[in-house]
Amino acid sequence: MSKKSVLYVVFATLVVASLVLSGCGGATTTPIVPGNTPRISQTPVPEKRVATLIFTQEFDNLAPLYSSMWFVWTTWQMFDHWAWEFDQNNEPFPRLVTEIPSVDNGGVSPDGRIITMHLRNDIKWSDNVPMTADDFIFTWEMAVSPQNTVATTYPYDMIESVTAPDPQTVVVTFTDPFAPWLANLWHGILPAHILRPAYEAEGTIDNAAWLKSPTVGCGPYNFVEWESGSYARFVRNENYWGTPAKIDEIFIRFVPDDASQTAALKAGDADLGTFISYSDVPTLQDAGLDIVIEPSGYDEFMFFLVNAEKGHPALLDVRVRRAIALAIDRDGINLDLHFGLTKTPTSFWDGLPYYNNPPLQPYPYDPAEANRLLDEAGWVDSNGNGIRDKDGVELEISHATTIREDRQDVQAVIQQDLAEVGIKLDVNPVDDTLYFASYADNGPAARGEFDIQEWSDGPLFPDPDIYYWLCDQIPTDENPTGENWFYICDEELDRLIRLQSTQVDPVARRDTISQINQLFYEKVYIIGMWQDPDVYAVGSRLQNVKFSGVTMFYNIAEWDLVP
Amino acid sequence: MTRYIIKRLIQGIPLLLIISVILFALMMSMGDPVATMGGRRVTRAADYERLKHQLGLDKPIYMQYFYWLVGNTWTMTDLDGDSIAETPGTRLGILRGDFGTSLVNRKPVMQVIGERIPNTLILMLTGEVIVILGALLVGVYSALRQYSPLDHVVTALSFIGYSMPIFFIALLLMYVFAVLFKRWGLPYLPTVGMFDPQVGKTFGQVVYHMVLPVISMSIVSLASYSRYIRSTMLDVLNQDYIRTARSKGLPRRSVIFVHALKNASLPIATIVGLDLPFLLGGAVVTERIFAWPGMGRLFLDHVQRADTPVVMGILMLVAVAVIVFQIITDVVYAWLDPRIRYD
Numbered sequence: 001m002s003k004k005s006v007l008y009v010v011f012a013t014l015v016v017a018s019l020v021l022s023g024c025g026g027a028t029t030t031p032i033v034p035g036n037t038p039r040i041s042q043t044p045v046p047e048k049r050v051a052t053l054i055f056t057q058e059f060d061n062l063a064p065l066y067s068s069m070w071f072v073w074t075t076w077q078m079f080d081h082w083a084w085e086f087d088q089n090n091e092p093f094p095r096l097v098t099e100i101p102s103v104d105n106g107g108v109s110p111d112g113r114i115i116t117m118h119l120r121n122d123i124k125w126s127d128n129v130p131m132t133a134d135d136f137i138f139t140w141e142m143a144v145s146p147q148n149t150v151a152t153t154y155p156y157d158m159i160e161s162v163t164a165p166d167p168q169t170v171v172v173t174f175t176d177p178f179a180p181w182l183a184n185l186w187h188g189i190l191p192a193h194i195l196r197p198a199y200e201a202e203g204t205i206d207n208a209a210w211l212k213s214p215t216v217g218c219g220p221y222n223f224v225e226w227e228s229g230s231y232a233r234f235v236r237n238e239n240y241w242g243t244p245a246k247i248d249e250i251f252i253r254f255v256p257d258d259a260s261q262t263a264a265l266k267a268g269d270a271d272l273g274t275f276i277s278y279s280d281v282p283t284l285q286d287a288g289l290d291i292v293i294e295p296s297g298y299d300e301f302m303f304f305l306v307n308a309e310k311g312h313p314a315l316l317d318v319r320v321r322r323a324i325a326l327a328i329d330r331d332g333i334n335l336d337l338h339f340g341l342t343k344t345p346t347s348f349w350d351g352l353p354y355y356n357n358p359p360l361q362p363y364p365y366d367p368a369e370a371n372r373l374l375d376e377a378g379w380v381d382s383n384g385n386g387i388r389d390k391d392g393v394e395l396e397i398s399h400a401t402t403i404r405e406d407r408q409d410v411q412a413v414i415q416q417d418l419a420e421v422g423i424k425l426d427v428n429p430v431d432d433t434l435y436f437a438s439y440a441d442n443g444p445a446a447r448g449e450f451d452i453q454e455w456s457d458g459p460l461f462p463d464p465d466i467y468y469w470l471c472d473q474i475p476t477d478e479n480p481t482g483e484n485w486f487y488i489c490d491e492e493l494d495r496l497i498r499l500q501s502t503q504v505d506p507v508a509r510r511d512t513i514s515q516i517n518q519l520f521y522e523k524v525y526i527i528g529m530w531q532d533p534d535v536y537a538v539g540s541r542l543q544n545v546k547f548s549g550v551t552m553f554y555n556i557a558e559w560d561l562v563p
Numbered sequence: 564m565t566r567y568i569i570k571r572l573i574q575g576i577p578l579l580l581i582i583s584v585i586l587f588a589l590m591m592s593m594g595d596p597v598a599t600m601g602g603r604r605v606t607r608a609a610d611y612e613r614l615k616h617q618l619g620l621d622k623p624i625y626m627q628y629f630y631w632l633v634g635n636t637w638t639m640t641d642l643d644g645d646s647i648a649e650t651p652g653t654r655l656g657i658l659r660g661d662f663g664t665s666l667v668n669r670k671p672v673m674q675v676i677g678e679r680i681p682n683t684l685i686l687m688l689t690g691e692v693i694v695i696l697g698a699l700l701v702g703v704y705s706a707l708r709q710y711s712p713l714d715h716v717v718t719a720l721s722f723i724g725y726s727m728p729i730f731f732i733a734l735l736l737m738y739v740f741a742v743l744f745k746r747w748g749l750p751y752l753p754t755v756g757m758f759d760p761q762v763g764k765t766f767g768q769v770v771y772h773m774v775l776p777v778i779s780m781s782i783v784s785l786a787s788y789s790r791y792i793r794s795t796m797l798d799v800l801n802q803d804y805i806r807t808a809r810s811k812g813l814p815r816r817s818v819i820f821v822h823a824l825k826n827a828s829l830p831i832a833t834i835v836g837l838d839l840p841f842l843l844g845g846a847v848v849t850e851r852i853f854a855w856p857g858m859g860r861l862f863l864d865h866v867q868r869a870d871t872p873v874v875m876g877i878l879m880l881v882a883v884a885v886i887v888f889q890i891i892t893d894v895v896y897a898w899l900d901p902r903i904r905y906d
Contacts, residue, residue, distance in 0.1 A: 048761075230854070230856035263738060263754045269753060433868070436606070441595055
């Protein structure tokens with residue numbers, strides 16, 4: 001064989017080997033689906049009903065406790081139920097428990113420290129092992145074990161003890177009264193009978209096989225495989241203790257590009273799309289897809305840095321902050337950049353109307369009033385350079401946000417609006433991994449390097465809890481982990497935030513939140529820019545799909561496919 | 564020749580070490596992997612500090628590099644906060660074959676990369692074969708029929724293909740052959756992924772789903788390669804030895820493909836030799852648009868999360884491939900041009 005022929009053979013072998021490797025490799029657990037190779041033009045006969053969903057972000061880790069990604073949280077409900085879940089009205093309903101604990105049914109102690117949960121007696125893992133209180137205790141132990149690199153220890157680190165008087169009863173005792181327990185506890189339970197041996201052997205569950213491949217769960221679907229960068233598969237749990245799921249298989253495909261997701265939905269290559277961009281909504285509607293806009297508890301806000309030592313001195317004056325709110329055409333931004341699909345949020349609790357009571361209205365777009373307020377506050381253009389000033393200080397304010405495209409668009413609009421009233425805005429788009437770095441790592445947001453910061457945020461939805469603005473959360477060299485990156489210390493606000501976090505009486509808590517709401521409004525510590533809902537596109541084959549603002553899979557077992 | 568290859572390989576070791584130092588230092592300034600672990604919310608401060616400590620990211624950069632290189636099995640860390648270091652290090656370091664663990668999904672780096680390499684190779688090698696064969700065909704034809712109407716058409720198409728950004732080509736093809744063809748009732752191609760979940764991951768499905776990404780990738784390279792081959796072929800065809808070969812009465816096919824093309828291939832081998840190692844790096848844009856689970860997407864996803872172990876693993880893999888393929892290119896030179904001797 002000549003040298004040239006050898007080269008040809010080597011090259012051809014490489015290509016064929018890659019094809020074979022691609023067919024065999026990648027999947028973590030399951031090999032190639034057997035069967036005859038269909039011709040390209042051949043339409044295969046469906047043997048199973050598969051719903052294809054597109055996620056725009058890939059999971060980082062599927063195991064409960066080990067991820068804070070929304071896509072992961074919501075997927076847990078498919079294979080590993082939460083103790084209670086939230087419906088389309090964001091109301092809790094019992095899943096693994098017989099009823100939601102409350103003061104009225106004795107499940108919550110009057111002082112708010114002790115929660116008693118009664119588990120259903122028919123729940124079992126997909127390997128037919130009963131789920132008991134021991135699984136809950138184990139979950140708590142793993143969350144707070146210093147050997148485990150869990151994504152967050154919250155709220156388990158607020159717990160003093162978890163005990164089990166009997167296999168069907170779990171008693172949670174908090175160190176202090178803890179009102180936000182309902183929204184934050186027991187999102188996914190760890191199977192103690194599988195993971196405890198690994199923990200006892202290694203002192204950590206970080207390397208346990210179940211964490212990489214959680215094939216045993218308690219939800220309506222079983223996890224089957226997750227091929228990195230490509231897809232994850234879930235098939236109906238035939239041992240499910242509840243009503244069996246209607247669809248045979250849920251196939252989640254990871255498609256990071258918005259335009260590709262839109263094309264796939266229009267071509268019928270997917271039944272459901274997530275995090276649809278506003279600009280794609282009209283074309284998807286034209287293609288016959290249903291668009292569902294679900295409030296998520298998150299809204300885009302501008303946060304003022306109000307501090308005598310940091311930030312621009314003008315922002316210490318509430319009239320200047322109010323003038324900025326009045327000078328920005330936020331309704332125009334929502335209409336022009338978001339096609340009117342979002343509105344200006346009314347408050348920090350815009351997604352929780354119960355707590356926005358009495359309802360507030362955003363400051364209107366009123367540049368004339370903004371000019372009047374700035375004049376009244378003494379900020380005038382004394383040197384004729386087009387920028388207001390006072391005592392030799394120019395009204396030049398820095399604004400920072402992440403490099404997301406729509407945020408940069410909005411920065412340009414805000415800059416223009418504020419220029420109209422004589423305020424110069426220096427815009428600073430920053431990569432999010434750099435922007436949100438810690439105080440110790442000189443993160444610009446944590447260090448309070450900008451006068452106005454902007455990102456999407458909200459209360460600990462669906463709970464109204466907030467804590468950022470606590471005075472003792474202001475970061476310093478001695479307290480580098482503080483999360484009050486707005487450097488605002490308002491004693492009244494501090495008192496109200498602490499009070500609401502301990503109130504287990506919903507009405508009393510609502511009244512406190514309303515006071516905070518009013519205070520935010522009057523002192524203009526934040527400006528709501530636009531609602532940041534979850535936008536889904538649902539294909540016509542998929543039926544009975546309901547979304548909660550908390551997660552998207554709370555009724556996944558009831559989803560159905562029609563031909 | 565063997566001595567030459569061994570010498571080049573040994574020279575590559577300090578080069579890789581220098582490359583690794585530079586890349587590691589650059590990665591450390593790419594962002595903070597823990598900052599975005601909080602999902603939609605900024606990572607809670609207490610979790611931030613804990614994770615930095617548990618993952619060893621609170622150590623000085625030189626120490627992190629040292630652990631990445633040689634491991635930390637002789638060290639102990641205090642994880643339970645009692646001021647007594649009780650947890651032994653588990654990393655072996657790349658010198659002992661351990662590229663570390665991904666900060667994003669906590670899987671071993673080699674597993675993360677190993678899952679993607681076959682997908683990338685299938686796409687990139689197929690594309691490269693199409694590009695080389697297509698470019699040879701077009702380039703040689705254009706050179707032989709210089710200034711013919713077809714040469715002008717090919718030249719125009721080459722410039723169009725070369726000037727279009729790949730994301731535009733990819734989305735255009737996807738829209739036409741998937742969305743519009745379906746709307747028109749024609750046989751249409753799939754948009755994203757490697758297979759139809761209804762059918763499964765079969766050989767035919769993978770090939771079927773490769774069509775659009777491979778075409779998208781190939782168009783730009785095909786345009787540039789064909790221009791290059793046309794140019795080098797024209798140079799060679801005007802050489803005296805080609806005229807001599809013709810005057811000797813050698814068959815036209817023999818003159819073109821044995822005498823002309825082999826000599827014209829020398830500079831082309833350089834380009835291909837430079838391109839081949841980067842096939843391992845995948846096609847960032849194409850893989851992202853077609854949701855193809857290859858190395859390009861892996862790199863992009865993990866760079867965005869500042870996942871140093873995975874990014875370093877990919878970059879070092881490509882660095883090794885560059886060195887190896889350069890040696891292979893040198894060997895091919897000697898094969899193509901007998902005047903070249905390395906001994």
